Amino acid sequence: MIHGLKVKQQSSFKRGLLLGIVTIFILMLSQAFSPSNQVGAASLGADQVTGLSTNDAQENNAPVTPDMSQKWYAGPIHTLTYQFKIPDNVKVNDGDTATVTLPAGAVFRNPQQFSLKSSNTNEDVGKFTADAKANTGQITFSNAAYWAKYDSNRGGQIQFDVTGTQNFVPSYPQDTYLAKNGWGKNESARPNGTLSQVTWQVLVNPNNHQLKNISVSDNLGNTTAQSIMNDSFKVTENDSGQTMPAKDYTLTPSASGFKLTWNGTLDKAINIMSTTKVSDDNAYSQYGSELDLPNTATINATDISKSATGTPVTTSNTKTVKLSMGNGTAHGDEPGSFKTNIAVQKNWKGVPDGVKTPDVNVKLFADGTDTGKSVTLNAANSYQSSFNGLDKFAKDGHAIQYTAQEAKVPDGYTTDPGGNPLVAPDSNGKITLTNVYQAPITTTITVQKKWENVPDGVATPAVTIKLYADGVDTGKTVTLNNENSYQAKFANLNKFSANGQPIKYTAKEASVPSGYVTDPGGNPNVAPDSNGTITFTNKYQSCYDRYTYVRVVKDWQNVPFWKCTPNVHVTLYRNGTPYRIASLNDFNCYQTTFMYLPKYDDQGNQYKYTVAENKVPRGYKTTTPGQQQPVNNTVRLVNVYQHHSHCSWWFDFNWEFNF
Known part of the structure; x- marks a missing residue:
């Protein structure tokens, strides 16, 4: 028995030694293939990947300034887009990272995790990740072979939802008896970053009316993608957050929501909280595509705040929670590939000093067909931009003829040549669009004052005249007095409106002088006569x-x-x-x-x-x-x-x- 025991101890020792060697080997392998140890992996700075700073964010194709983002409330969604570029001389290795910084006051609403797909090969070339409530995210580049092969004109786009950080204190009109809200539950994130649960809130009686006969129903929409979690219900007092006693109400869950009836009179605001599970088999849960989850709450009650008999109340409120992950694309041109760039610039002629030239939107056409691509030329970019990475040849092998055209000729200008034609690039691949300033057609309105029945020795007063265009006060005035013989002019008035219609000018006295009346009475707006003159007549009145x-x-x-x-x-x-x-x-x-x-x-x-x-x-x-x-x-x-x-x-x- 002792010998047998000794043999057993030796066998156990050998197995332990072997297990230790295997464990050390696995650890060495894991460290060898860990992303943090990838050869050449580095954090790429702002000079190596441009367009990802706090000032580069755009919403609805417009820059987001700190003055805007610092006023955003917590909760509402803002969809941001970043356009990034990688200079040709920058080497991109597997595991290299670049930081994306949100505008001041903005944070990620939900966790983000999505791939960057190359637009020319549809390969995964990177991944973007960010934590909920963080103000920075990270691009981790992959597929170094792609970035090495397509190492010209490299860049990409990422787009995702954020929210603000300003506290929002809701207020409700007195006739509001129910409000509905919902949001994705960040704590329920799946390994791929999508959320598996949504929290729903029904706020009942936000204005503390006295209600009886209360019945609240909650009905889920899109029940193929969400289902109620029966153990998630919680009824609390809105002000204190304390859980309401179960004896105060009856709550009945169903496959599509729930129904709550209140026992007795309710004179305070309460919250009915619940959670729905987001199914695993939809495009959002699997790939991060947008998913709309509607939910409608309805209340039926009697408001006895003002009378014992009360007033019947029925109202509904629908909230749709939109779940989505961001998306990202990347691109690059292979050296010597059949790509081209088209530069566009704006040339202004005859613009007087002091006149500010407007922004111009330029559309790109390929073989006479609108490509959907456009750029904006303005003072900020010195009226120059470019369309980059364009195919030189069509699929059938013919060379594509690119042209450009102003989306709309600015008011007060014409094109040269006229008719806003499609313009082709010159020998240097540059398109120049020329606008010629058109001096507006103007007119002059003369105003004069006539006095009647003024006794000798009575000095007539000064009178202020206001000018109206199509019945709207222009803010222009003139003063008629003895010094100008009660005559003045409104000069350099546009004769036509922006849509080409003649402008109808009228004028009236700012106020009728004391001791006088107008003829006709009532101080009306007076139109010019055929000579462009408006005459005002004031009659003197005796005591x-x-x-x-x-x-x-x-x-x-x-x-x-x-x-x-x-x-x-x-x-x-x-x-x-x-x-x-x-x-x-x-x-x-x-x-x-x-x-x-x-x-x-x-x-x-x-x-x-x-x-x-x-x-x-x-x-x-x-x-x-x-x-x-x-x-x-x-x-x-x-x-x-x-x-x-x-x-x-x-x-x-x-x-x-x-x-």
Whole structure:
């Protein structure tokens, strides 16, 4: 037994030694083939791979500036594109990396992991990766043989979704009873970077109404790609985040969502959280293609916030979560391959000093057919750009004839030669597009002032005239006064609009001078006569013409001889707005006159005056209620005494005469 034990120990020792040797060998192999130990692998700097810095991002073909990205809210999606280039003298090895930096304030919304495909051979030539909430990502290059073979005009494009970092505090209109939201769950990332779960939120009663008879249903769309996870439900109070007691509600899951009924009255906002599983057999889960996952929540309830009977409430809200991985392409030309570049430039003729030349979009054509490629020429690129990596020959072997054309000739310019033709490259492979400045056709409007009935010795005032184009204030004004004999001009006015239509100019006084009225009245917009002259006429008004009066008389009817009529107060209204007040009493015989009332406003419109009794005295009723218009400058307000019963009459009589 002892011998047998010894043999067993020796056998165990040999097996352990062999296992140790195998383990060390495997470790050596793994280190030998680890990417970090690939021969020549390095981090390529910004001078070796250009176009990946924070200032190189574009959204919708427009540069993203820090002023823009730093205002982005957390949550909403922004799709960014980077165009990178690799100079011809840079060697690319397997495992070389390049860093992509997002604009200030932007972070990756979800993890990113996608391949870079060569556009000419469809080979994998790299991979892009980034972590959620990071502000940098990394390209790891592969297939060094491709980059070595196609080592001219190398570059590529990557595109992915990001979001902002600014906190967003939602606010809801008072008639909002339900809101829906959803987002990919970053913690559920698969090995290929796609997400396997989506979190859904239903916000119920965000404005803290008092609701009863509450029924909330949630229905998934695209159920072939997502399914509810029955163990994921959680109902919480929105403000505190505390879990709501299960006795407060009944929640019933289904294959397409769930239904929740609330027990009793709900007077606070609650969240219903759930998670769906994204199936593994769709194009997104396997390849990162875009996947749309819609979800619709509906609430039926009774709002008893304002009445016991309440108001029925029914509303729905749909949220679609878009899941996608980014995408990337790369390209390069083989030395001596049949590729060509076409340079384009803009030439301006006859442009006056101080006139800013506009941006121009140039389209590329191949054998007369639009290629869909375009470049923008502007002051930033000195009106020069190029179309690179173009095939010299078609598939049938004929040489492709490239031409270019402006997408739209800028307003105020013509092409040379005219007609915006397709232009071919010169012997140096450059296309020059020429625009000739066209001085706009202009017109002049003369304005003058005429005065009527102005007494000798009265100095006429200065008047400001405003110019309108097609009824819109141009912001242009002139002042008419004694120094310019009440004449001035609006000069160098465009005769036609951008769409070629004649512009209709009119003018009006900024305000009508005090003591004058316009002819015609109301200070209208006045059009030029056949000679291009607009004449404004102001008529002088005497004091009598400028002012009016309103007399107010109180009539008492059926008042007993022993009854003392009370004081009353009346209000004068101008255009429906209280203007003056007065008291009618025994001392003024229940009459008054509002004097020196202006007849016209500063636009020459006549004021409308009315009078109303502030409060009808007790024991009387009025036959002239509300605001009364003057008749021959007089308003009569009538109060009729209301007779009381015999006892009341005797009481009033004794009271009046102290019996």
